[in-house]
Amino acid sequence: MYRFLLLLFLLFPLALFGQVQSGTLTGTIKSNDGPVAAANVTLSEIQKGTPSDEQGRFTMNNIKTGTYTLAVSAIGYKKHTQQITIKASETVTVDIQLQSKTEQLEEVVVTGTMRETFVKQSPVKVAVVTPKRLQQGKTSSNIMDLIGNVSGLSTQLNCGVCGTNAIRINGVEGPNTAVLIDGMPIMGALASVYGLNGISPSIIDQVEVIKGPQSTLYGTQALGGVVNIITKNPRTTPAFSADVYAKSTKETNINLAASPKSERFKGFVSGNLLRMQNYFDNNGDSFNDVAKRSRISLFGKGSLEGKTGEQRLNFAAKYYDENRTGGVRSFNHGLRGSNKIYGESIYTKRAELLTDYRPAGLNQQLRISGALTYHNQDSFYGTEHYDAEQGIIYGQATWDQSLSDNITLLTGLTARYQTYDDNTPATSGGTDKRFIPGIFGQGEFTLEDLTLLGGLRIDHHEKHGFVTAPRLSAKYSAGDNTTIRLSGGTGFRVVNVFTEDHAALTGSREVVFAENLDPEQSRSITGSINHILPFSGNPLTLSLDGFYTHFSNKIIPDYDQDPNLIVYENLDGYSVTQGFSIEAEQNFTVLPINYNMSFTLMDVFTEENGQRQALTYAPDYTGSWGLTYQQRALDLQIGYTGNLVGPKRMPDNYVQNFGRDQWSPTYTTHDLKVTKEFTNVNSENGLGIEAYISAENIFDYTQGSPLVDASTPFGPEFDTIYTWGPVIGRTFSLGARLNIR
Incomplete structure (x- = not known):
C-alpha cells in the first residue's frame, strides 16, 4: 500500500506536467x-x-x-x-x-489531385460550384435541373416520354462523364440513366468539376471529365432545417434535415420527398409533357473525430426510390406493358454505403475508403420490358507522403467488383461479373512559381488485360494575378449499351450490334489562363480555356443507316471534341452585386472513311450567366440566370422521313428568383426563416413535341428523342426555408 502511494505521488506531477x-x-x-x-x-x-x-x-x-x-x-x-x-x-x-473576393482561388478542393489543396495551388484546374450558385435563379430538388448553370456543362434530354437525361462536358456524351460522390466512383452505368435525379442540392456542400480525362486517379470511366459531388460536412450544418416548395406544374417537394452532435461525433440526416402527378399536354402531341414522379431520397452522414479534433472516420448512407410514368393521359402503372395504351413506367431503387477511415498515429497520411452500392431498375417502355440490377463493391487505399518541401508523392491501390444482370441478350449467358484491380501513383514537384504533376494508373481487365492511363500537368504562376495551366492525359472505357443509351430501349427501333464492341479510348490536352484585374477593390476574374480530346474505337449509335434500326459499332475512324471557353466573374464591394458569365465554342465531330460529320445532339456553342443583387435594407436577394444553346445536328432520319429540321435553332432561357429573409439563423434567437419565389423559363420558350410519329406510338416509326430544347414552358415556384441553430 505504501509503495502504491509512493508511486502515485511520484507519477502525479508527471501526469500533471503532461496535461498542462x-x-x-x-x-x-x-x-x-x-x-x-x-x-x-x-x-x-x-x-x-x-x-x-x-x-x-x-x-x-x-x-x-x-x-x-x-x-x-x-x-x-x-x-x-x-x-x-x-x-x-x-x-x-x-x-x-474576412474580406470578400471574386476570384474563386482559396476554396479547398480535392478532385484534381486527390489531396486537399487550394484552387490556386492545384496544378489541375478545378471549377467549384456551391449549392447557392446552382440555385441562383431556379428552384429544384434535382441536381440535373441545375447543373446546366456551370460553364461547359449541359444536360441532354434523352427521352421525351420518361424524361431521362445525362450530363455533357464540352459536348461529350453523358456516359463519358464520371460522377463521383465524395470522391468515390460508385455511379455505375445503370445509375447514369435515372440515379443522378436522386441527388438533391440539400445534401451538397460543393460540386467540383474537371474537364478532360481523369482516368489516372478515378479509373477507366472518366474519359470526358469528372463531376465530384461533395456532401455536407456534419460539423457545419444547423441543428434542424426544413425546405418546402410547390410549382405551377403541381410538383411538390419537402426536405427535412437534422444534425445531431456530441463532443467527438457529428451527424447529418436528411429526407427528401417529391411528388408530381399532374398531366398536361401543351405541345399537343397527346403525351404528358413531363413524366409523373413520386420520389423519396434519404441521406445520412456521420463523422467521428480523433482526440485532438482531426478527421478519423466518416461514413454515409443513401437510399433512393422513385416511380415515374410518361405517356398518354389514360396510362398508369397498372397498364405497364400494354400494347393498346402507350406509356413508359420506371421503378428505380438505389442504395449506397460509403466509408472513409484515417488511422491514428499516421498524421492522416493513410486513407482507406470503401463503398457498396445496389441499383435496380424495373421498367416498361411501351411493351418492351427492361429489368436490370447492378451492384458495385469498391475499395481504395492511398498513402500521401512528403519527400521534401518541394516534392510530394501519392500512391494508391484500388479494387472494383461489379455485377450486372438484366433480361436482355446482353446477359443471356448469365450475370456479367467484373473484377478490376488497379494501382496508381502521382508525384508533385514545386520549384518557386512552377508546379509539375505526373501520374500513372494501371488497371487490369479480364477481357482487355492491363490498361494504362498516364497524365502530366503543369502550372505556372506568372505573378500574383496570373496562373497558366497545361494538362494532358488518356482515358479508357468499357461500354454497356443498354444501361447507358436510353435510345436502345425506348421507341420502336430494333437494336443491332454490327460487331463485338471494343473499349473506347481517348487522348486529351487542355490549357487555361486565369487572370485577375483589381479594378480598385472590385476584382474581375477572367479565365480562358482550350480543350482537345481525340477518341478512338468510339461507339456512336447510328440512326441513319435504317429508319427502323439503331446500329452500334466501333467507329472506323475517330471522333474529336475541341474548342475553347471564356469566363468572367466579378463581385462589387460598393454595390451588393456579383455576376458571372461564360461562353463555350466547341467543334464535336466524327471522321470515318474520309467523311467528317458533326456529332448528333452536340451544340456548336453554349453560354451561361448569372447575377445576384442584395437589397440589405429589405433583406431581399434577387437572383437571375440565363442559358444559351447553339445549333445541334439532328439525326438524318427525322429530316428525310418526317420533314424535321436538320439543325435545331439557337435559343436562350431565363430564370429569376427572389428570396426574402425574415429572421437570420445567426440572430440571438437562433432561428432563420426565408421565403422564395421563382419564375423559370420566363419567356416560355419550348421546342414543341420531342416525339416522332406520336399518333402511332406502337408503329415502326415512333421515336422519343427528337430533343434539342426545353419541353416545359414557363414555371412558377413558391417555397419557404427554416433553419434552427
Whole structure:
C-alpha cells in the first residue's frame, strides 16, 4: 500500500506536467455580411484543423504549446493568416474579419489531385460550384435541373416520354462523364440513366468539376471529365432545417434535415420527398409533357473525430426510390406493358454505403475508403420490358507522403467488383461479373512559381488485360494575378449499351450490334489562363480555356443507316471534341452585386472513311450567366440566370422521313428568383426563416413535341428523342426555408 502511494505521488506531477503542455484556440469568423460558416481553420505546422459552425465559431483543443500560423479560408473570401502563440493551460481567443473576393482561388478542393489543396495551388484546374450558385435563379430538388448553370456543362434530354437525361462536358456524351460522390466512383452505368435525379442540392456542400480525362486517379470511366459531388460536412450544418416548395406544374417537394452532435461525433440526416402527378399536354402531341414522379431520397452522414479534433472516420448512407410514368393521359402503372395504351413506367431503387477511415498515429497520411452500392431498375417502355440490377463493391487505399518541401508523392491501390444482370441478350449467358484491380501513383514537384504533376494508373481487365492511363500537368504562376495551366492525359472505357443509351430501349427501333464492341479510348490536352484585374477593390476574374480530346474505337449509335434500326459499332475512324471557353466573374464591394458569365465554342465531330460529320445532339456553342443583387435594407436577394444553346445536328432520319429540321435553332432561357429573409439563423434567437419565389423559363420558350410519329406510338416509326430544347414552358415556384441553430 505504501509503495502504491509512493508511486502515485511520484507519477502525479508527471501526469500533471503532461496535461498542462497544451492549450486551446477559439474564436469567431465574420464578414461584412455576418458570421461565416464552414470556413476552414487550420494550423499549418501541425496540419490540425476544424470548420467554423453556423455562427462562425470554432474551437480547437489539446494544441501543444508553441507558435503557429493560423490560416482561415472560406468560399468567396480572401485567405486570412496570422501568427498565434499557444501557452500551457491557456485559451487563446481570436476574432477574424474576412474580406470578400471574386476570384474563386482559396476554396479547398480535392478532385484534381486527390489531396486537399487550394484552387490556386492545384496544378489541375478545378471549377467549384456551391449549392447557392446552382440555385441562383431556379428552384429544384434535382441536381440535373441545375447543373446546366456551370460553364461547359449541359444536360441532354434523352427521352421525351420518361424524361431521362445525362450530363455533357464540352459536348461529350453523358456516359463519358464520371460522377463521383465524395470522391468515390460508385455511379455505375445503370445509375447514369435515372440515379443522378436522386441527388438533391440539400445534401451538397460543393460540386467540383474537371474537364478532360481523369482516368489516372478515378479509373477507366472518366474519359470526358469528372463531376465530384461533395456532401455536407456534419460539423457545419444547423441543428434542424426544413425546405418546402410547390410549382405551377403541381410538383411538390419537402426536405427535412437534422444534425445531431456530441463532443467527438457529428451527424447529418436528411429526407427528401417529391411528388408530381399532374398531366398536361401543351405541345399537343397527346403525351404528358413531363413524366409523373413520386420520389423519396434519404441521406445520412456521420463523422467521428480523433482526440485532438482531426478527421478519423466518416461514413454515409443513401437510399433512393422513385416511380415515374410518361405517356398518354389514360396510362398508369397498372397498364405497364400494354400494347393498346402507350406509356413508359420506371421503378428505380438505389442504395449506397460509403466509408472513409484515417488511422491514428499516421498524421492522416493513410486513407482507406470503401463503398457498396445496389441499383435496380424495373421498367416498361411501351411493351418492351427492361429489368436490370447492378451492384458495385469498391475499395481504395492511398498513402500521401512528403519527400521534401518541394516534392510530394501519392500512391494508391484500388479494387472494383461489379455485377450486372438484366433480361436482355446482353446477359443471356448469365450475370456479367467484373473484377478490376488497379494501382496508381502521382508525384508533385514545386520549384518557386512552377508546379509539375505526373501520374500513372494501371488497371487490369479480364477481357482487355492491363490498361494504362498516364497524365502530366503543369502550372505556372506568372505573378500574383496570373496562373497558366497545361494538362494532358488518356482515358479508357468499357461500354454497356443498354444501361447507358436510353435510345436502345425506348421507341420502336430494333437494336443491332454490327460487331463485338471494343473499349473506347481517348487522348486529351487542355490549357487555361486565369487572370485577375483589381479594378480598385472590385476584382474581375477572367479565365480562358482550350480543350482537345481525340477518341478512338468510339461507339456512336447510328440512326441513319435504317429508319427502323439503331446500329452500334466501333467507329472506323475517330471522333474529336475541341474548342475553347471564356469566363468572367466579378463581385462589387460598393454595390451588393456579383455576376458571372461564360461562353463555350466547341467543334464535336466524327471522321470515318474520309467523311467528317458533326456529332448528333452536340451544340456548336453554349453560354451561361448569372447575377445576384442584395437589397440589405429589405433583406431581399434577387437572383437571375440565363442559358444559351447553339445549333445541334439532328439525326438524318427525322429530316428525310418526317420533314424535321436538320439543325435545331439557337435559343436562350431565363430564370429569376427572389428570396426574402425574415429572421437570420445567426440572430440571438437562433432561428432563420426565408421565403422564395421563382419564375423559370420566363419567356416560355419550348421546342414543341420531342416525339416522332406520336399518333402511332406502337408503329415502326415512333421515336422519343427528337430533343434539342426545353419541353416545359414557363414555371412558377413558391417555397419557404427554416433553419434552427
